[in-house]
Amino acid sequence: MPQSTQLTDPVTLGGVEIPNRLYRAPLLECAGNGPDAVDRFISELEPTAASGVGLIFQGASIVTEDGGCAAPNMTRVHDPTFVDRLSRLTDRIHDHGSRLFIQLAHGGLRGMSMWHAGYRERNPNAVQKAVSRPPWQLRLADRAGLINLQPDVLSTDEVRELAEAFGRAAGYAVDAGYDGIHLSGANMGIIQQFLSPYYNDRDDEFGDGVQFLLAVRDAVREHAGDVPLVTKVPVETASPPFVRQHLTREESLDMARRLADAGYDALVPVEVSVYWDMSVIRGAFPDKAWAAEDLQSEYAAVFGGRWRARAVEVANRLESRWFDREPGWNADFCRAVRNAVDVPVLCEGGLRERRHCDRLLGESCDMAGMARPFYAEPRLGARLLDGDNRALCESCNNCTIPQATGEPGRCRTPSVVRKRARLDKDGVYDGKQ
Template sequence: MTNVLESTEFTSVNLANRFVLAPMTRTSAEADGTPTHLMAQQYERYARGGFGLLITEGTYTDNQASQGYANQPGLINFEQANGWRAIVERVHAAGSRIFVQLMHAGAQFQANRFTSQPLAPSAVVPKGAPLGLYGDQKEWLTPKAMTEADIRHAIEGFRQSARLAREAGFDGIELHGANGYLLNQFLSTHFNQRDDQYGGTLANRLRLVEEVVRAVREEVGPDYPVGIRLSQGTVTDPDYQLPEGQAGFEQIVVAVRDAGADFVHTTDAEVNRQALIGGNDSLAQVVQRVPGIGLIVNGGITEQSYQEIANQYQGALLAVGKKALANPDFVQRLKDGKALDELDFAMLQPKATLANEQAWRARNDTTAAV
């Protein structure tokens, strides 16, 4: 039986336990993308609450179309890197580790201070409507299909952000290849209608993901943790499936490993959802079978399910989202045998900002104030 609360080594990083704070966008940076004092307080709170590893919210990577939300943090300049350094230091002082999640919004673009033109694999809008959690935009804009030069610029953005991440003291990098953002869009047959070397077959749709992993690996050197979060579904199309199914997903995992990724972080509605055409496995089971790559699992992990999932995925880390929002001290409460709260979505209304969470906590008189 895996003891989730015992210290462990993951991609050469020592962690106090196997619990990970899942990446969660809170749109609470300054308008210019610089992390704030309130963000530092919030990340420190999760570290004090016992999470062995924190993964930051999706953080944009270039001065073109990567930013997707107003008040999203970035990692493209000295000021932003300095803001993150202060956060990293507080998290380290509280005994946790922290990876930054690097993200390009692609077609899922609601606000951007550099451009009003989203860039994506093709001129295809996402399904459904933009998320009210992050902004007031009612309809998706039509993206411009990326030229080769746009693709090079995006790769260069990830590379430069990776350098700044290392300089800011982050313990590792997670690339956001899930939930319908740019890297995920290139993998998707809905978003990617290209007929060049970046579209068509899965090998072609994988090309950008491989190039980004390779560029980041090259930039940070061989010993620095780099991984990628992967899903099939997107925020507004949670049931999308790769037509290449289980074999295709395995091809993606092998490709990112061979390009230099140390771990894959799978996310789905439930860790064990059987999601793949032509197979019975979950995304996490596919990754588990591929040798030479670490695994973080995510989706619906609770105080009831975590032990079973940990036993099933030996060696994996367990990332917790909504239960962590409701219980920033999730891990400490498990250790103390205390009851855990359910997430009240009113905490994230009308938008998922830290200020709204603070106001909710003041109204509800909870002890875990930001």
């Protein structure tokens, strides 16, 4: 039977026409807010647009003036003057016919003050916005000195103000030319913390975590109008066995229905843990990154000493063996969500081949996304949309671990870098679908 929906087919998302169904999933651009931030975004994202990718999600951007950053060099979008400068970026993306959505985020308990020793040393009074009192497992880790919890549990009024911060940032982004808003609803950010029974033990209206996303929806509509609004929908089935309270599939499907009925224009279902672990970036143990001589002192500074860095490395090695790496590992959950809602469903997670994308389209999802492969090949779209089957990315994760030190996301696997150089020299990336 011929495939009825293909990667090159156009699609409409919240009234915005997208030229094809391939999207760049959110990644850390590590651009910060300095004088060269806009140029860094352009150098990171414009090649992807030039390669024909229909939709680009700019990575998690923090909506508050302080706190909330889960990694070094994340960009803050609370300041309208700074966000207005990003219109140079949106213009460049639109010149190539692509669409650009911004992902809005806040780390909550996952903020750098919890895990980054160097950041704590520079900011000794930093606290983490918390939905409720942290779970006992995190409190135990704090007492053991593995993390540093300083939770500031949000009052009801502070929750409403945080939702307003998301809405204001959305308004600034739309004024700067962004085509849509994507909410970071997973990866242990504060939205997942509201949605998860592991974190949310509130006794006010926001004890129902969906109410926070409804408050964000209202704030976005007030400040940004009818801009397309997308959110990740987590299911916490990848959590460790000792975690008894977590989002089940049935609970997450119910959330998806409620959000679609409430006016969310598209959903991104993802299978995650309650922790920030390799359920997010499944793949091989990043041995080359951990062994890099030039990063050893940086790892020690980040994790609080060489022995602590080695302990994190060992935990990283164990996690790399724990999680399933099946291409499109979110596809089954995406299919269930797609059968339950009437809005587009986007699938990401381990997709590396054109044939996998085409197989899932129309069955499990309406758009197919990749993230880390764009670190390896910023102009990957030119190959995939032209029918070339596989991204060069080997899911080795050597690009991700150095980001804990503030390093930009880039491929550090020599064999992949050499292959890309050969393809570039041969002009493979020069074409565009």
